Amino acid sequence: MIPARYSATRFPGKLMKDLNGKPVITRTYEATVNTNLFDDVIVVTDSDIIYDEISKIGGHVMMSQKEHECGSDRIAEAVEDLDIDIVINVQGDEPFTxxxxxxxxxxxxxxxxxxxxxxxxxxxxxxxxxxxxxxxxxxxxxxxxxxxxxxxxxxxxxxxxxxxxxxxxxxxxxxxxxxxxxxxxxxxxxxxxxxxxxxxxxxxxxxxxxxxxxxxxxxxxxxxxxxxxxxxxxxxx
Missing domain, CATH: 3.90.550.10 (Spore Coat Polysaccharide Biosynthesis Protein SpsA; Chain A)
Structure with a gap:
């Protein structure tokens, strides 16, 4: 799961900033998928902009239904009804995972x-x-x-x-x-x-x-x- 909040306090909109031809969040998502370690990789976001970006590249993305203080809360809401055992949280601003x-x-x-x-x-x-x-x-x-x-x-x-x-x-x-x-x-x-x-x-x-x-x-x-x-x-x- 990659929690992706658009309005970061220190650097607003950072996940959609260009990183050599693609937004930061896209680079992070693709790097995580390319590890081939996971049954699924899902971006969880509060932003229509990020939702549309991941959808556009054919990625798996979910929209948070509630406001959240942190990434763990955002992930918890997303996984509550999923049949899983272990969840890995990759930060959306870490494209070098x-x-x-x-x-x-x-x-x-x-x-x-x-x-x-x-x-x-x-x-x-x-x-x-x-x-x-x-x-x-x-x-x-x-x-x-x-x-x-x-x-x-x-x-x-x-x-x-x-x-x-x-x-x-x-x-x-x-x-x-x-x-x-x-x-x-x-x-x-x-x-x-x-x-x-x-x-x-x-x-x-x-x-x-x-x-x-x-x-x-x-x-x-x-x-x-x-x-x-x-x-x-x-x-x-």
Whole structure:
């Protein structure tokens, strides 16, 4: 599922911006389909413009029936009546989604025989301090089994003792859910930590869900700003 909201706060209309001949959302949809990992790939949108664009290329697209605060809510509404077990959420502004990272997420659930994992997500090791400090970069810290402890826009862990060597990880907004986990998310109200940080996956932690983080080396480009779009154009070439 690819949630696709037209009126993004930081970069309105970004999903329909041109990325070397095609809109960003089209590039993302085609890249996801081309992984050949999924029974179906569906764009879920609140926008007639995006709906028409995906329909025009013969893609599978659904229109949200309600207003939603975040992509997970949009997906939950869409999958409620579908006969599925695992849902992968690919962000509409990530046209460089690639096969190996998604395979790793799917493998988490194949290996989770006891069903201890409610959802899985990706993280990338980062070392650039400007990126670590950047509030647009969501950081994650994990326990020894790579279960998420917390997500933040602040640098976590804070380097109180600079002689201690720690790794910093950037959260990539690609999720894999058990269907029940995302339906639970949809029904549970937002609490203060999620509201403060504006990071939707914190809601799962606040309600005791377990998020297995999977490290990937693929950085890609998330298109949050016009500058990101220019970087994406260069990378695409």
């Amino acid at each position: 690639e096969v190996e990272s998604l395979k790793k997420l799917i493998q988490v659930f194949k290996e989770d025989k006891e069903q201890h994992v409610d959802l899985a997500s990706l993280m990338v090791h980062i070392t650039d301090w400007d990126e670590i400090k950047n509030p647009n970069t969501v950081k994650v810290i994990v326990d020894q089994n790579n279960f998420a402890l917390y997500f933040s826009r602040s640098p976590i862990p804070y380097p109180r003792d600079e002689t201690i060597s720690v790794n910093y990880y950037k959260h990539k907004g690609v999720y894999a859910f058990r269907k029940q986990a995302i339906l639970d998310f949809y029904k549970l109200p937002m609490l203060s930590l999620e509201a403060s940080e504006k990071i939707e996956c914190i809601r799962y932690l606040e309600y005791g869900k377990r998020i297995k983080m999977v490290e990937t080396n693929v950085q890609g480009v998330e298109i949050d700003t016009p500058e990101d779009l220019e970087r994406a154009k260069k990378l695409w070439k």
